[in-house]
Amino acid sequence: MRQFIRYFFCVLMVPLLVSMVFGTAYAQNHNSDLECKRCHSCDNPTEDSPCIHVCPTKASKHFTSEHLLSEAPDTIVLDHIMKQFEPVRFDHKSHAKMSQMNSSCKTCHHYSPKDRIPPCHECHGAEDNPNNLRQPSLKGAYHRQCMSCHREWSHDTKCVVCHLSCEEDAGFVSEADSTDIVGISHPVIAVPTVKIYHTPYKPGPVVTFYHDEHVDLFGFECVDCHIDENCGYCHDLSHPDNLVKTEEEKHAMCINCHQINNCGHCHDHKRKPAFTHASTGFPLNRYHNQLECRSCHPTRKKIGKLDSHCNSCHGGWNQQNFRHSITGLMLDENHIEWDCVDCHPGNAYDKPDCSGCHDDDISMENGLPGEYIIRQ
Amino acid sequence: MNKDRRKFLKMATATVAAATILPSVSEASLEHCEEDFDNAFGVLVDTTVCIGCRNCELACDRQNELTDHPKSYFMDNTVFDSRRRPSVESYTVVNSSFDSSSTDNKSFGKIQCMHCNHPACVSACIVGALTKCKHGVVSYDAWKCIGCRYCMVACPFQIPAYEYKEALKPRVMKCTFCYDLIHNDKKPACVESCPVEALTFGKRGDLIKHAHVKIEAAPNNYYDHVFGENEIGGTSWMYLANKDFINYDLPKLEEEKIPSLTESIQHGIFKSFLPPLALYGFLGLVMHSIRQDKKKEEENDEQS
Numbered sequence: 001m002r003q004f005i006r007y008f009f010c011v012l013m014v015p016l017l018v019s020m021v022f023g024t025a026y027a028q029n030h031n032s033d034l035e036c037k038r039c040h041s042c043d044n045p046t047e048d049s050p051c052i053h054v055c056p057t058k059a060s061k062h063f064t065s066e067h068l069l070s071e072a073p074d075t076i077v078l079d080h081i082m083k084q085f086e087p088v089r090f091d092h093k094s095h096a097k098m099s100q101m102n103s104s105c106k107t108c109h110h111y112s113p114k115d116r117i118p119p120c121h122e123c124h125g126a127e128d129n130p131n132n133l134r135q136p137s138l139k140g141a142y143h144r145q146c147m148s149c150h151r152e153w154s155h156d157t158k159c160v161v162c163h164l165s166c167e168e169d170a171g172f173v174s175e176a177d178s179t180d181i182v183g184i185s186h187p188v189i190a191v192p193t194v195k196i197y198h199t200p201y202k203p204g205p206v207v208t209f210y211h212d213e214h215v216d217l218f219g220f221e222c223v224d225c226h227i228d229e230n231c232g233y234c235h236d237l238s239h240p241d242n243l244v245k246t247e248e249e250k251h252a253m254c255i256n257c258h259q260i261n262n263c264g265h266c267h268d269h270k271r272k273p274a275f276t277h278a279s280t281g282f283p284l285n286r287y288h289n290q291l292e293c294r295s296c297h298p299t300r301k302k303i304g305k306l307d308s309h310c311n312s313c314h315g316g317w318n319q320q321n322f323r324h325s326i327t328g329l330m331l332d333e334n335h336i337e338w339d340c341v342d343c344h345p346g347n348a349y350d351k352p353d354c355s356g357c358h359d360d361d362i363s364m365e366n367g368l369p370g371e372y373i374i375r376q
Numbered sequence: 377m378n379k380d381r382r383k384f385l386k387m388a389t390a391t392v393a394a395a396t397i398l399p400s401v402s403e404a405s406l407e408h409c410e411e412d413f414d415n416a417f418g419v420l421v422d423t424t425v426c427i428g429c430r431n432c433e434l435a436c437d438r439q440n441e442l443t444d445h446p447k448s449y450f451m452d453n454t455v456f457d458s459r460r461r462p463s464v465e466s467y468t469v470v471n472s473s474f475d476s477s478s479t480d481n482k483s484f485g486k487i488q489c490m491h492c493n494h495p496a497c498v499s500a501c502i503v504g505a506l507t508k509c510k511h512g513v514v515s516y517d518a519w520k521c522i523g524c525r526y527c528m529v530a531c532p533f534q535i536p537a538y539e540y541k542e543a544l545k546p547r548v549m550k551c552t553f554c555y556d557l558i559h560n561d562k563k564p565a566c567v568e569s570c571p572v573e574a575l576t577f578g579k580r581g582d583l584i585k586h587a588h589v590k591i592e593a594a595p596n597n598y599y600d601h602v603f604g605e606n607e608i609g610g611t612s613w614m615y616l617a618n619k620d621f622i623n624y625d626l627p628k629l630e631e632e633k634i635p636s637l638t639e640s641i642q643h644g645i646f647k648s649f650l651p652p653l654a655l656y657g658f659l660g661l662v663m664h665s666i667r668q669d670k671k672k673e674e675e676n677d678e679q680s
Contacts, residue, residue: 133420133576133586134593140573147427147572157429157571158451 416512
């Protein structure tokens with residue numbers, strides 16, 4: 001009988017324990033949604049030889065995550081194959097800024113893992129990999145990223161654009177500066193404050209567009225409006241038609257957010273004044289004026305009209321926690337006991353209704369419920 | 377008279393013997409020419425990656441010592457305004473796509489000898505100056521060439537050029553696949569020089585697989601066809617391209633090998649040296665009958 005129990009233990013318990021131990025280890029690193037082949041290159045990976053792909057593959061492309069511009073390095077010296085080629089100083093920051101108008105980091109950094117963006121040379125070797133024809137060598141990878149984009153607008157594939165000296169390039173003088181390529185050859189792009197458009201629309205030929213308001217006040221990012229504007233959009237001078245927009249395209253820029261049918265909202269005979277909150281019918285007092293737009297209008301871009309009643313925002317105020325003196329009127333002893341709604345029925349906080357208690361002839365003009373003080 | 381006849385018979389026998397041996401000799405010399413095209417070398421040209429920098433033209437020029445053009449000659453982008461063909465001065469040329477409506481999405485592609493698996497030029501060459509040999513290279517031997525230029529007529533890609541200006545030793549000029557380089561485990565000069573690695577050098581079988589993987593990975597970038605995989609029985613140089621490039625910039629060719637019709641007739645007839653044997657047999661019969669007639673005449677004369 002004892003032998004049977006021992007046998008039973010061996011047959012049932014040992015595999016159970018083994019599977020528990022390994023099962024936990026497996027669960028730590030594995031997600032049930034993942035296919036084995038996504039990470040392992042062989043059919044039967046073991047602990048000793050897990051045969052994990054060295055670099056992220058096509059399958060892991062979706063791991064690419066967004067990174068902030070502030071994380072981007074300023075200038076990178078590309079010198080990993082400097083034995084063969086002249087090192088290149090690459091203004092990473094400027095390119096990162098420009099790529100924000102396109103597909104951001106992903107424009108160049110494909111197949112990046114979730115947590116970080118590896119540099120090109122981590123995956124692309126200096127020599128070609130005969131086992132992976134799909135992956136270009138480091139030289140090819142750099143050139144594909146740079147030249148395929150640069151030639152789009154410059155129509156030029158000269159080496160000297162990036163490589164400062166190039167033996168074969170005798171006769172060509174480098175236009176680049178050794179300290180900063182893009183910074184020198186590209187002027188700073190001026191951000192306009194206001195743009196006045198003269199349109200053929202007779203009832204209102206002038207359209208005023210406050211660029212600064214949209215950026216500073218309404219919190220627009222460049223890419224929100226400048227969609228798919230790569231370098232060639234401005235620089236491809238052989239195709240100036242690119243810059244001419246159709247009527248529909250022009251209107252689409254505004255109508256996407258301003259869902260209105262009223263032409264006069266934008267079109268006028270003269271320059272429209274800048275936005276003031278008073279024009280919405282809700283002038284901002286000195287407290288509201290200090291707030292960021294998004295503290296009241298949390299949705300960026302499409303800013304809608306809010307309920308102007310105080311307790312649509314200040315819903316938590318009541319007679320106990322509201323200091324009336326903040327309005328500039330300190331209530332006297334008689335009035336401070338009352339509930340808010342006794343004087344302000346129907347959530348009308350701008351003017352009190354005294355008739356609930358007092359006779360008709362008593363009003364704010366001839367009998368204050370306290371005294372005006374200097375606002376604190 | 378008898379002596380002469382004996383001499384003639386000896387000569388005839390020798391000629392027949394030589395003619396029977398010769399084909400086997402030429403077959404022996406072709407032995408190292410691989411029929412295993414998957415293991416022959418090839419190049420995959422990805423026209424969607426090519427940026428039209430013409431570095432391959434420059435590298436080819438320098439490698440084959442074709443001209444003394446300075447580098448600036450190869451940086452002139454106005455050449456893309458017209459479509460060019462390889463010439464005596466350039467074994468390869470880069471052309472831009474036919475559809476020039478958009479510069480942004482313009483494709484470029486280099487053209488050169490495709491080093492066909494079943495080359496029409498080799499079949500057309502009457503002196504064996506062109507051979508399909510080791511590594512899949514279609515190589516040219518100027519020493520054997522008699523300048524008939526049948527290869528130029530036969531080539532479906534219109535590649536071979538001819539040195540018309542050379543008065544004494546004109547040659548047929550075409551891409552050599554940098555035979556010396558690839559024989560020493562190096563890449564052809566153009567492949568080596570391509571900055572964006574639009575050209576992939578490798579075993580033809582691997583390249584075909586690689587091409588299909590590329591198409592599968594980016595079906596929007598490519599037209600689902602590897603030009604050269606099956607065209608005229610397959611070529612060593614193959615192309616990946618978008619739809620327009622395949623349709624307008626590369627020739628439309630059937631899958632049938634070009635020499636298949638002519639070679640099946642020619643090789644069928646000349647198999648086992650049959651026509652000469654038949655001819656000599658026929659001549660022998662004629663001679664025999666004439667001899668019989670002569671004998672009869674002599675007998676008749678003697679009788680008379």
